[in-house]
Amino acid sequence: QVQLVESGGGLVQAGGSLRLSCAASGSILSVINSMGWYRQAPGKQRELVATVTKRGSTNYADSVKGRFTISRDNAKNTVYLQMNSLKPDDTAVYYCNAESYMGASTWGQGTQVTVSS
Numbered sequence: 001q002v003q004l005v006e007s008g009g010g011l012v013q014a015g016g017s018l019r020l021s022c023a024a025s026g027s028i029l030s031v032i033n034s035m036g037w038y039r040q041a042p043g044k045q046r047e048l049v050a051t052v053t054k055r056g057s058t059n060y061a062d063s064v065k066g067r068f069t070i071s072r073d074n075a076k077n078t079v080y081l082q083m084n085s086l087k088p089d090d091t092a093v094y095y096c097n098a099e100s101y102m103g104a105s106t107w108g109q110g111t112q113v114t115v116s117s
Contacts (some may be wrong), residue, residue, distance in 0.1 A: 022096030039092035040043030
């Protein structure tokens with residue numbers, strides 16, 4: 001099994017930056033391929049923010065391209081999301097996700113990001 005622990009959320013003014021971290025632990029870390037971040041704003045569906053595979057291939061939502069950067073430290077089983085030029089529309093609960101090569105998905109507990117105008 002895999003457990004994910006997120007950190008780094010908080011309150012920031014528009015234009016500011018935050019860095020999210022997600023550390024994976026468990027007995028079968030070797031089967032994790034993709035790790036990434038999703039977010040869910042009040043009244044909206046959960047949406048993709050960014051993902052990165054074990055080999056380093058990345059994928060971003062159009063709304064965050066050029067502002068957010070996802071990175072991964074395979075030795076530490078940790079994925080990061082550097083968020084710059086934050087906007088009020090980025091306000092949401094951000095969830096870490098890990099997906100195995102077999103397609104099994106694990107979610108973190110979520111961390112709140114609030115961007116004030």
